[in-house]
Amino acid sequence: MAATIRDVAALAGVSPSTVSRTCRNSSSISLKTQEKVRQAMAQLGYEPPAGALAQQETGLRTVGIILPSSRTSSFENPFFLEVLRGITQLCNEKKVLTALITGKDDAELLDSVQAHARNRLVNAWIVLFSREDDPVVDYLYDEGIDYVQIGQPSSHPNETVAVDNDNIAAGQEAARYLTGLGHRTFAFVGSDPRHRFSTARCSGVRLQLQEQGLDLRPATVAQVDVDDPRALEIMEAALFPKTGPRPTAVVAADEMHAVLVRHICQEKGLEIPRDLSLISFNNSIVSTIVSPALTSIDINARQLGIEAALQAIKHLDNPDLMPSRTLVPFQLIERESCQATSDTEQTSA
CATH class of the missing domain: 3.40.50.2300 (Response regulator)
Structure with missing residues (x-):
């Protein structure tokens, strides 16, 4: 089996990106490191991509x-x-x-x-x-x-x-806000499960509900991309399950899903937030121009x-910096798409 760039990196004790830069004669790599990489390439018989050795990086990046x-x-x-x-x-x-x-x-x-x-x-x-x-x-x-x-x-x-x-924590924040308004039956609508952000937000909602003795039923979870021809059908099934109570609160993984939820509610004669509270993520201009304006988790x-x-x-x-993970904070922005349930209002009164 032919040697790979990762084989060379392991032998030379550098990162694969350092090998890649050595192949294109980058000035960011010291002569000592370049020599070590080239020795590893020769030892393994590694052949870089055609033209890579001859190409010198320009000043533009x-x-x-x-x-x-x-x-x-x-x-x-x-x-x-x-x-x-x-x-x-x-x-x-x-x-x-x-x-x-x-x-x-x-x-x-x-x-x-x-x-x-x-x-x-x-x-x-x-x-x-x-x-x-x-x-x-x-x-x-x-x-x-x-x-x-x-x-x-x-x-x-x-x-x-x-x-x-922290999308799990963001999902928890959304569910915590809605339960604080008295909601006990939930739906989640988001992207195909391959998309990590959506599954993490769904996990956060489920975790928060479990902590409060509540449940996010499988029948009220819709995970489908908005450009899927079946999106409206799948989401409608989650909002109007065949068994059990209809959700009074919906967490949408992003504003595009929230827009489809609004469309389904209009078709079914439901009014937001009177019949259904809706919270979304992103807090873009979409959240402010729809009516009612969307309560949203601003992910910056x-x-x-x-x-x-x-x-x-x-x-x-x-190039030899260690990989890192940067977390950007989020915050909840309250608008008009959520309201307290009648039970909560009566209790408060």
């Missing part, structure tokens, strides 16, 4: 920003727009270029990332999502390419630079972008 594969929803989701705003703000201040990479499906996205990597068009990467069994992250890791991940890494967590919220998306760009540039300048 570029951070590649990888959006999740999607035909439309990635560009429509205000979370990604706000994260991009934070990344570009920091990169502009540091005189670092940015390149936006996306694709209509995973195959197209991976092909684009590989093309940029082969042609050395990008010096470091920021992945704006975290999913189980993701081919893009696996490719970056296997090739020893620098990347920062926004979200909880689903693979190689101890070797990944990550920027995230722009700060997530700023921190991710800061980490990408820091590790670009210092």
Whole structure:
């Protein structure tokens, strides 16, 4: 079996990114370290990608920003727009270029990332999502390419630079707020279970309810991407279960799911918050322009972008820094989409 970049890194006692930079004659790597890496390459018979040895890095640096594969929803989701705003703000201040990479499906996205990597068009990467069994992250890791991940890494967590919220705690905060209003029957609507942020928020809701002797029934959990043709059908089944009481409170993993919940309520003749309290995440402009305005967990998306760009540039300048995880705080913003149950109001009176 041919030697890999990780084999060379292990033998030389450096990180894979240091091997990658040595292959392209980066001035950020000392001559002593370069010599150690080249000796390991020779010993293992490692052949770097075509043209890598001959290419000298230019003074310009570029951070590649990888959006999740999607035909439309990635560009429509205000979370990604706000994260991009934070990344570009920091990169502009540091005189670092940015390149936006996306694709209509995973195959197209991976092909684009590989093309940029082969042609050395990008010096470091920021992945704006975290999913189980993701081919893009696996490719970056296997090739020893620098990347920062926004979200909880689903693979190689101890070797990944990550920027995230504590999404379990955020889910707990949402459930705690609603139970404080007297709600006892809940639904959760979120993305496909491959998406780590959504499953973590669902786990937080479930954990908080369990602590209060309540339950999040499987029948009232909908985990489906908003661009799935079955999304409305699956979410409606969770809001109107065939057995047991109808939920009086819904936690939506993001605003796009909350918008679909509002649509279903309108179709079914339910009024928010009179018949159903609704809380969401992100706190973008969507939360303020819908009626009633959404109570939301503000996850500080722009700060997530700023921190991710800061980490990408820091590790670009210092390739042997240890991987780290940065947690960005969140806070609950109260608006008009939640209200106390009648039982709570009577008790208070």
